[in-house]
Amino acid sequence: MTEEPGQMPDRKKRATGAAEMARGLIAPVEEEIIDLLQVLVRTDSVSVPPDGHEADAQQALHQALRSHDIESELYDTDFLEKSGHPLVRTQRHYAGRPNLIARIPGTGGGKSLLFSGHIDTVTAPGKWSVDPFSGEIREGRLYGRGAWDMKGGIAAHFGVLMALQKAGMRLAGDVLGESVVDEEWAGGGGTLAARLRGITADASVITECTNLEVLRASRGGYFFDIIARAGDPSAYFTKDEVVSPAIPMGRILAWVDQWQKRRRGIETGQVYKDFSDPAPVQVLALEANRFDPGTPWSTPTEAKLRLYFQYLPHEDVPGEIRMLRQSFDEFCANDPFFKRFTPEWRALVEEPLLGHELPADHPFTECLAAAADAALGEKTPVTASEWPCDAFINQREFGIPTLLLGPRGAGAHNVDEYVEVDSVIATSCVLLTAAILWCGVDS
Template identity: 30%
Template sequence: MEELKQAVRSWVENNENDVIKLIQDLVSHNTVNQVLTGTEKGAQLFLSEVLNNMGLEVDVFTPEDVPGLKEHPAYFPGKDYSERPNVVATMKGSGGGKSLIFSSHMDTTVAASGWEKDPWTPVIENGKLYGLGTFDMKGGLVASIMAIRCIQELGLQVKGDLLVESVVDEEFGGANGTLASRVKGYNPDAAIIPEPTNMVVCPGTHGGALWRVTFTGNTGMSFSGETILNPVNIAAKFIVFLEEYEKERQQKGGPAPYFEDDHILPVMVTRLEAGDMTAPLCDSGPTECYVDIWVECHPRVSEEELKKEILDGFRAKYEQEYDSWNELVFTKVIRFLPGSEVEPDFPLVNLLSEITKEVTDQKYGDVTGAPFACDAFMFNEYTDTPAIVMGPVGANAHAPDEHLDIPELLKLVEVYTLTALQWCGYVRNA
């Protein structure tokens, strides 16, 4: 085994340029998720050629090509996938081993304002690779692909099938791309999702909801004694409540075993809108006010439970006034992302942690819950494929100057390679 570990490390060191080049190639493709549509096609077709050239079995299909997708209970309607293909590649096993898939998404969020560099022109500075999607999650995708190439070029053959996929539409609560692969039958014995966890092993993830909360009232000037109810004033009190609600929740922690020490549970106002924005000026208050909020939750919390907790808390804080206000209306903006978790005794959890710690000299590899929501629930809630989230070291996901740490990414390639070999089993090619 020591000889194998050294061979893997040497291969990674010798192929550093190829690892970085593939990430740069993918980042140079604009794959921004446009909510109802997307721009992933060019990058996906490029990637399919890379995987074909590796001799893998490659399947390219749009979610809409998959029979039964729209009838699945987890399908979220309203998206256009006609130009948004998934890519799934399989390294067939020799038989007798367990199967594994590395599941990544190709889409990115929009380029946030404040980038000091062109988001789609990757730049290396001080051992960091900058570019939109480097950290979330093209770096992790490339690490998983290079793990397969390492296995091939070391003359090894996995016993169980080893798969890598790049799906569309994960950002903004999409997840239909991930679902499509599951419905099509790509459901191996385990999954690793290379989301950016800073090489923490995460068998559990947050859930989350994005709602538009509508406040209504009446407007005008009280020249004749009219009672004016300005919805902006109510919305302002709601925002004050949310700030207190966030702090209170974060003091509590969450459920065992992955979230007991979790004190990161965001409640974020993402948009505030009121008044006629086309008018040159407004001389009276609006009749409606909209506040968009992103609220995360721990596993085992439903969408209705989360909404009720917020409404009950708001009512309790302003109980003297609440009944004089019009009822708040919550409108779902994207699908609810349920939190999910894998049983602690699932063997891949400990295996991935031990390998990560060994490769990184104990620097990384701790096991805890991920402080974000993602598409892991599509595996954990709707298939028999347990999914663990674990990916690169970096910073500024969904923010200006997103980047990943190159030396740690090379360690991640080692981790993925050794994990795949030990999980799937392997033999040496004759």
């Protein structure tokens, strides 16, 4: 896209005006946004497949919105199980796991904007220095499981709705806020349910933890286990020697290592070109026998490997996975041990996650980047995520141009997760600025 002379300062001026308006509207609800965040962090929504435990947090959010005179709707997602959509995780249970949707209707004629986030979190193992469900604030950081991933983003985006409602202000287009279930563990079920229900918009922002950067692309992901079994446990203390896959497993790791090197050399495309490892290959778990004091010192007859391959937005993920599988089959056919004891290959979810990418010159990318620049008062990086998320469902499956922007923090999926309180408010300001620019204001 080429800029007409004089157009840029004009656009910048518009963004500056919108950011000023947004700051004025967010200021009266700042405390309420952080209160909401604290309530959400204190409400356990840890979800481990096949089940989810999001209902309490969705109820708490529903109540909080009601106290701001914002109507929201909780709806069941268990229709997913019967929907027959290819992205449904058929092994998971969705009964009792509601999504939430709220809307500030526009006055008409403007484009609509959807803010979306997942309320489920991973577990909180390990030694935390604070109670992971305390929502304790120390030196400007609010701690807790899900504080950054991604209750901070959820509080920030519902803060936009609270600000508009409090001011009695309507934009020209609708502003929608949603909180969905089942995103972690490669779920996607909540977002899929929302789109299948027909909730849509002219653009969406998923308020994942992006450190206030605009992310216009995300990676896909494939999770699978390789399980090598050998020998016969009953052979112990008999005349037969024990056969174990533990040492041969090292050769599978060498196969993984080769793939990691190979993936480092792939064509990255523009948005991932500066990433040191644009398409990572990771070992998530490795197990043969346990180190617990009570485990007998015996040779394992089973060894397991959990692998995670990420894929770039332009890649044909199913085709890449077929190639990977073929390479593994060839490796096994040529290995003296695995030729005899064929390992099991077990995908952790049926369909892989896909990446997504919105062009740098897409009007919505330009809108959110301008909003971030104006609201944050500095040039905001426009880049790509180092992880998969639900963006591909919105954009690739349902045609909604989608970007990611959320607060600063650290410790996602680890101990001592926190979100920076100021950045939650800053996120609200950016999102409201974008809404004003995208949805329009009646003059």
